[in-house]
Amino acid sequence: MKILVAGGGGREHAICLALTKNANVELYSVMGKKNPGIAKIARETLIHAETDVPAVRAFAKEHNIQYAFIGPEAPLEAGLADALTKEGIGCVGPVKAAARIETDKGFCRELMNKHGIDGCPAYKLCKTPEEAAAFIRQYPGDLAVKPTGLTGGKGVKVMGEQVDREGAVEYAMTLKDQVIILEERLLGEEFTLMAFTDGKTLVPMPLVQDHKRAFEGDVGPNTGGMGSYSLEDHTFPFVTETDYARALSIMQATVNALAKEGSPYKGILYGQFMNTKTGPKVIEFNARFGDPEAMNVLTILNSDLFTIAEHIISGTLSAQDVSFEKKATVCKYLVPTGYPDKPHAGDVITPGQAENTILYYANVELENGVLKTLTSRTMAYVGVGAGLAEAEKYAEAACRNVTGNVRYRSDIGTETLFAKRIAHMKELRS
Ligand code: AMP
Numbered sequence: 001m002k003i004l005v006a007g008g009g010g011r012e013h014a015i016c017l018a019l020t021k022n023a024n025v026e027l028y029s030v031m032g033k034k035n036p037g038i039a040k041i042a043r044e045t046l047i048h049a050e051t052d053v054p055a056v057r058a059f060a061k062e063h064n065i066q067y068a069f070i071g072p073e074a075p076l077e078a079g080l081a082d083a084l085t086k087e088g089i090g091c092v093g094p095v096k097a098a099a100r101i102e103t104d105k106g107f108c109r110e111l112m113n114k115h116g117i118d119g120c121p122a123y124k125l126c127k128t129p130e131e132a133a134a135f136i137r138q139y140p141g142d143l144a145v146k147p148t149g150l151t152g153g154k155g156v157k158v159m160g161e162q163v164d165r166e167g168a169v170e171y172a173m174t175l176k177d178q179v180i181i182l183e184e185r186l187l188g189e190e191f192t193l194m195a196f197t198d199g200k201t202l203v204p205m206p207l208v209q210d211h212k213r214a215f216e217g218d219v220g221p222n223t224g225g226m227g228s229y230s231l232e233d234h235t236f237p238f239v240t241e242t243d244y245a246r247a248l249s250i251m252q253a254t255v256n257a258l259a260k261e262g263s264p265y266k267g268i269l270y271g272q273f274m275n276t277k278t279g280p281k282v283i284e285f286n287a288r289f290g291d292p293e294a295m296n297v298l299t300i301l302n303s304d305l306f307t308i309a310e311h312i313i314s315g316t317l318s319a320q321d322v323s324f325e326k327k328a329t330v331c332k333y334l335v336p337t338g339y340p341d342k343p344h345a346g347d348v349i350t351p352g353q354a355e356n357t358i359l360y361y362a363n364v365e366l367e368n369g370v371l372k373t374l375t376s377r378t379m380a381y382v383g384v385g386a387g388l389a390e391a392e393k394y395a396e397a398a399c400r401n402v403t404g405n406v407r408y409r410s411d412i413g414t415e416t417l418f419a420k421r422i423a424h425m426k427e428l429r430s
């Protein structure tokens with residue numbers, strides 16, 4: 001079976017590794033930058049923007065591709081799934097109209113509102129920066145300020161975190177020629193719930209917690225995600241059974257709403273939730289696997305990802321298709337010095353000893369056996385263990401043994417940070 005994977009990040013390396021565990025899979029890849037991990041296992045690679053739909057379609061037709069797995073959001077927004085589906089190529093990844101759940105945050109909120117879906121924060125859409133500024137000035141509480149379009153997770157400013165009220169106004173004034181969304185600031189613990197879906201049935205994956213902030217202790221600018229962890233029981237102590245059931249039913253209601261609107265959703269639905277005092281609220285949906293979260297869950301996927309993909313495409317997905325090892329995972333990204341604001345590229349890095357970990361390459365160059373940083377996240381180690389402490393120990397040791405101009409967050413997955421999360425939730429709900 002010939003399957004094309006679009007994208008060249010750590011997430012796509014994890015997708016490609018999981019797919020090629022099936023010996024019948026012939027992997028083809030299209031990616032903007034050559035990911036050395038993917039290039040090594042792909043039969044054929046097109047180094048080209050995945051958003052160039054005609055070019056990707058031509059490559060797929062030339063190689064008689066049967067299936068496609070679309071990793072990032074940008075090609076979904078460009079309509080890659082629509083174009084490939086028209087050619088008879090089944091896609092894991094929604095068509096453009098359904099991907100709006102991620103690519104247009106205003107659409108997402110209006111859809112939730114229209115269909116009475118639980119977990120939607122109070123929001124306001126503003127057509128001009130002036131309208132947003134006026135609203136921010138008179139609003140009694142804190143707000144999150146976002147452009148409605150894609151920003152790679154870096155476009156949100158939250159009052160009381162990155163900005164004060166005047167800072168929020170200033171930021172809104174920079175968001176010209178686009179709809180601005182203002183949302184009540186949600187307080188709580190964030191978690192990621194991802195699910196496979198064929199447009200009707202939803203099959204959830206283990207809960208994961210990402211770390212968006214650049215530096216230890218959750219400070220500094222937002223990034224694409226510095227690392228993430230999951231527990232051996234696939235849940236979190238700060239998410240009750242009721243919270244979990246609500247989050248899953250919000251995801252199911254959203255898939256149902258998209259189908260009702262005439263855009264059935266096939267692929268991975270990613271729910272970013274804030275578990276608040278009163279239960280889970282949706283921060284955002286993504287129309288794809290999370291990066292880094294994909295690396296946590298795919299590392300412990302017991303089932304065959306290719307079979308899951310087939311069932312997503314044919315509309316026959318069921319819970320029996322999917323099982324995960326009862327192991328904890330900790331993923332730590334190594335990033336260039338200065339990332340995300342002023343990343344330094346072109347530095348040589350050398351991996352050292354790494355035990356009980358999987359190495360996923362991301363934005364890194366391999367030339368004559370030498371690895372060099374580029375401007376985005378470099379590569380990640382996922383440690384796997386019976387519990388969090390063990391998984392963290394392996395990921396941490398592997399990262400520490402890398403030499404070169406890269407850094408990582410050593411606090412991700414540690415007992416200290418984990419205890420802080422639990423205490424935070426307890427305090428919020430006491
Ligand atoms: P997003 O790009 O929408 O995932 O937002 C990036 C980060 O901003 C999230 O992971 C949250 O930490 C934060 N954020 C977004 N929206 C809100 C909100 N309404 N209240 C509090 N924090 C938010």
Ligand code: GLY
Nearest residue numbers: 210225290291292
């Ligand atoms: N880790 C957040 C994202 O993939 O959007």
